[in-house]
Amino acid sequence: MTEKLNVLVTGGAGYIGSHAVLALLDSGHRPVVIDNLVTGFRWVIPDGVAFYEGDIEDQALFAKILADEAIDAVMHFAGSIVVPESVENPLKYYHNNTAKTRALIEAVVAGGVRHMIFSSTAATYGIPQSSPVREDMPTLPINPYGTSKLMTEFMLRDVAAAHDFNYCALRYFNVAGADPEGRSGQSTVGATHLIKIGVEAALGKRESVSVFGTDYATEDGTGVRDYIHVSDLAAAHVIALEALVADPETSHTLNCGYGHGYSVMQVLDAIDRVTNKKLVRKMEGRRAGDPDSLISDNSAIKARFGWQPRYDDLDKIVRHALAWERQLDERRGS
Numbered sequence: 001m002t003e004k005l006n007v008l009v010t011g012g013a014g015y016i017g018s019h020a021v022l023a024l025l026d027s028g029h030r031p032v033v034i035d036n037l038v039t040g041f042r043w044v045i046p047d048g049v050a051f052y053e054g055d056i057e058d059q060a061l062f063a064k065i066l067a068d069e070a071i072d073a074v075m076h077f078a079g080s081i082v083v084p085e086s087v088e089n090p091l092k093y094y095h096n097n098t099a100k101t102r103a104l105i106e107a108v109v110a111g112g113v114r115h116m117i118f119s120s121t122a123a124t125y126g127i128p129q130s131s132p133v134r135e136d137m138p139t140l141p142i143n144p145y146g147t148s149k150l151m152t153e154f155m156l157r158d159v160a161a162a163h164d165f166n167y168c169a170l171r172y173f174n175v176a177g178a179d180p181e182g183r184s185g186q187s188t189v190g191a192t193h194l195i196k197i198g199v200e201a202a203l204g205k206r207e208s209v210s211v212f213g214t215d216y217a218t219e220d221g222t223g224v225r226d227y228i229h230v231s232d233l234a235a236a237h238v239i240a241l242e243a244l245v246a247d248p249e250t251s252h253t254l255n256c257g258y259g260h261g262y263s264v265m266q267v268l269d270a271i272d273r274v275t276n277k278k279l280v281r282k283m284e285g286r287r288a289g290d291p292d293s294l295i296s297d298n299s300a301i302k303a304r305f306g307w308q309p310r311y312d313d314l315d316k317i318v319r320h321a322l323a324w325e326r327q328l329d330e331r332r333g334s
């Protein structure tokens with residue numbers, strides 16, 4: 001059993017960050033949350049978890065938390081994540097995701113914290129030349145979101161070479177679902193992601209679901225993605241954390257996905273199956289910048305960390321997302 005670690009979770013009131021908090025608690029570690037609550041929710045942070053409302057850019061606050069809470073490692077989730085918005089407002093992304101992270105890394109190094117886990121993204125690959133995509137394939141992002149995250153990967157690489165510090169950048173594929181015990185889920189207002197939109201529609205919060213593009217080079221013509229359950233992703237963060245501590249000389253950049261994908265139609269079919277209803281599907285044109293298919297090669301994370309998914313089942317992902325969506329309005333009011 002690894003020692004109990006004090007882990008600062010930035011963005012711990014957000015979708016993936018809040019699941020990481022749960023995974024840390026479930027593994028016997030002590031999460032501490034910093035979140036500016038711009039998109040996150042205070043109520044999702046479990047009772048008893050130390051919480052600081054503030055911005056990751058605030059180096060004085062950051063330094064204080066690192067010292068007061070005796071932080072051993074940082075898991076960095078805070079950031080902006082909407083791809084089309086990044087195209088319209090790139091400087092917001094270079095500020096929130098790149099410049100603020102630079103300030104954070106500076107505070108981490110100055111505070112003597114030696115380990116960091118970073119939320120990177122499959123968007124760093126852009127449109128991959130082949131799929132499944134491996135970590136050593138070219139990173140050619142096609143939007144500022146992907147670029148802003150890739151720039152952070154570069155900073156981490158260079159800082160690890162220069163300082164007593166190691167990191168794990170996890171490149172997420174399509175994260176979906178919710179905590180199986182119903183303790184957290186995707187609460188984002190105005191979400192754009194397919195499964196979230198689909199379950200909202202299934203519960204009557206939307207009239208229909210748009211299918212963006214039916215002429216892709218895939219079996220049924222709709223886009224194929226590698227959907228990973230958020231709790232499997234959160235568990236990968238805890239394993240990565242323990243690996244960084246066990247071997248402080250080594251850093252990692254690893255894909256996080258299941259290694260197989262589903263088309264938009266297959267996802268909507270799963271929602272129909274689970275709800276025993278039929279979603280209204282509206283066929284529309286392609287969304288700008290969407291690749292045909294984006295599937296991870298996950299052999300590296302499995303080989304290095306022994307990571308094994310527990311929820312590699314689309315219907316289960318949908319069931320958990322749906323259960324969360326049902327209780328969301330109630331929670332929001334609390």
Ligand code: UDP
Pocket residue numbers: 174192193194195197209210211212213222223224225264287290
């Ligand atoms: N998609 C869709 N309708 C929607 C949202 C998404 O057809 O309302 C498609 C999208 O074009 C892509 C897949 O679903 O092929 C996953 O998109 P999402 O926005 O969930 O994640 P992304 O892959 O863009 O990160």
